[in-house]
Amino acid sequence: MKYAIVGTGARHAMFRRAVTETYEATNKLVGLCDSNQGRLALSAGKVPDPGGNGIATYQAEQFDDMLREQQPDKVVVTVPDYLHHEYIVRAMRAGCDVVTEKPMTTDLSRLKAILDAQEETGKSVTVTFNYRYTPARTQLKDLLQSGAIGDITAVDFRWYLDRVHGADYFRRWHRYKEKSGGLLVHKSTHHFDLLNWWIGSSPVAVSANGKRAFYTPEMAEELGLSAHGERCHGCPVSNKCDFFMDLETDGPLKELYLDVEENDGYLRDQCVFADDITIEDTMQVGVKYANEVSLNYTLCAYSPWEGLEVKFHGTKGELTHRHVEVHGVFGGKRERPQDDAMTTELHQAGKAPEKIDVWAGHGDHGGADPVMLGYLFDAETVGPDPYKRGSSHVDGAWSILTGIAANQSMATGQTVMIDELLSANGIKLPRS
Ligand SMILES: NC(=O)c1ccc[n+]([C@@H]2O[C@H](COP(=O)([O-])OP(=O)(O)OC[C@H]3O[C@@H](n4cnc5c(N)ncnc54)[C@H](O)[C@@H]3O)[C@@H](O)[C@H]2O)c1
Structure with a gap:
């Protein structure tokens, strides 16, 4: 499989190494593209080069030339969120499949452009929702689909970003809503995707409150x-x-x-207390799903610790998962647990609560990234996925619609009905 990558910043290195090192036997990198000549050269210099000819590099405005000259089968999109749609659409129209970082895009008009191009070309868009592949979170899917708590009726989900990780979203392009969609799109796309997948449904009604309370x-x-x-x-x-x-x-x-x-004047370390920041740091969202499950969700970006808590309520009991990723931030230093501190408890009605042995993994994002890369770049060896973790443009769309609707709800104070939002924007999307 021939790959090209557009956007050679922090995140692309994981994909570049997967194609050129871990899975190089069956894959080939044929081109790199970026708007910053320096970052482009830095990435090109890290590509193993046994033939000594170097990797072909292209400036942003030469992206279409890259596709024409190098004929990649797939394009990996790792530019900032507000630019994803441009490259996804152009890659598909040039006959390539796409692997894109999350969020698939940031607003409804960009979403429509992607869905229209996908329908016209029939090409595939894979959104790399690595969180689905964290073994402990796959295990929750396993327990839920085995019927351990009966029918899921409601979920409480809280995600806490500490004052190092959380602060980082307020330093560069993420801090402008038009560039990232705000944290309810940029960050929560992972969480809303997990929820859609865990409960096997999609959102119908969304209401939200949010403010910038700390980075001010x-x-x-x-x-x-x-x-x-x-x-x-x-x-x-x-x-x-x-x-x-x-x-x-x-x-x-x-x-x-x-x-x-x-x-390019890209400043990585802008002050987190700047006046021109347009995203929230404190957000609460209520969602009703098509299968009647209801959700309470909180995202806080300045917590004293980092991690998540999720509780599923069901007709036969409760399933609770807690993951402490960072115990606390002290004088700018992050104290991590020895091993990731994860607990899962199953409490079936009429029985004592039961501690579940949590599935473990190694590598970035709680062991998620290496598993996901195997499915992406070596699918034949790893075989079919019993948990259906691969995500299409449809999953990518549903995962951002909760955040897009929440942004609208925060602006208007009204509950937003997703079907109305879609039809007002000429978007048709199948429900799972
Ligand atoms: N799944 C995850 O866990 C995860 C983690 C980190 C980042 N990401 C995603 O990866 C993407 C990239 O994030 P990052 O942290 O690497 O950002 P970054 O800012 O470090 O890198 C973006 C790159 O895109 C380049 N770029 C900007 N405008 C361009 C244009 N018009 N044409 C071509 N290149 C352009 C920049 O020069 C830069 O090299 C984002 O969508 C982000 O949400 C996902």
């Missing part, structure tokens, strides 16, 4: 940081700021961003 100019003042600069690099108050990101001393970040920023 007022908080900078309260913390004695009101003299902060536009960015961390050279900031006059960096020595007393817990949110200081030191690009100069972090080798990988320095070469990927600081050393090449004169090419």
Whole structure:
């Protein structure tokens, strides 16, 4: 299989290594494309090159030339979220299948462009929902589909981002709603996808509240940081700021961003307390699903610890899963548990609660990424997936619709009916 990658920033390296190193026997990288010449060259320099000819690289405006000259079978899209649709659509129209990072896109007009192009071309779009592949979360699917708690009736789901990881969404393009869709699209696409998959349904009605409560100019003042600069690099108050990101001393970040920023003005370390941020950091969403399951969801981006808690209520009992990814942030340092601290408890009505041995894995995102890469790049060896974790454009669409509707609900104060949203925008989507 021949691959090209567009967007050679932080995330693309996982895909590049999978194609050129882990699964190189059956795959070939034929081109790299980016708008930043420096990041493009950096990535090209890391591609194993036994023939000595180097990998073909293309500037953003040469993307179509890359497809014509290199004839990839699949294009991997790892540009910022608001640009996904441009490359997904152009790749499909050039006859390529697409593997795209999440979220598939950020708003309804971009979603329509992707769905229309997919329908016209018949090409496939795979959205890389790695969270489905975390063994502990696959196990929840296994327990739920085995009927352990009977019919699922309601879910409580809370996701906490700590003050290192959470803060990072307020430093660069993610912090503008038009570029990321806000955290209810950018981040929660993972969570709403898990929910759609776990409960086997899709959202019909969404209401939400949200605000920016912590990453604000007022908080900078309260913390004695009101003299902060536009960015961390050279900031006059960096020595007393817990949110200081030191690009100069972090080798990988320095070469990927600081050393090449004169090419495009992309500042990786903008101040998290800036006035022009347009996304929320505190969000609560209520969802009703087509199969009558109801959901209470919370996302907080400045918690003192990082992890998740989910409780499924069912006609025969309850299933509860908790994952402490980071115990706490102390003076900018993140204290991780020795092993990922995950617990799952099954409490069937009339019986004592039962601790379940949690399925374990190794690698990034709780062991998810290596499993997903096997299915993506070596499907014949790993065989069919009993949990149907591969995600199409339809899954990608449903996973962002909850967040898009929640954004509308936050703006209007009204409950948003998804079918009305879709028909008002000329979008037809099958329900699972
Ligand atoms: N699934 C996950 O767990 C996960 C984790 C991290 C990131 N991601 C996703 O991966 C994607 C990339 O994130 P990232 O952190 O690597 O971002 P990044 O900003 O580090 O990289 C984006 C790259 O796209 C390039 N780019 C910008 N505009 C372009 C254009 N018009 N044409 C071509 N290239 C352009 C930039 O120069 C940069 O090299 C995002 O969609 C993000 O949501 C997913």
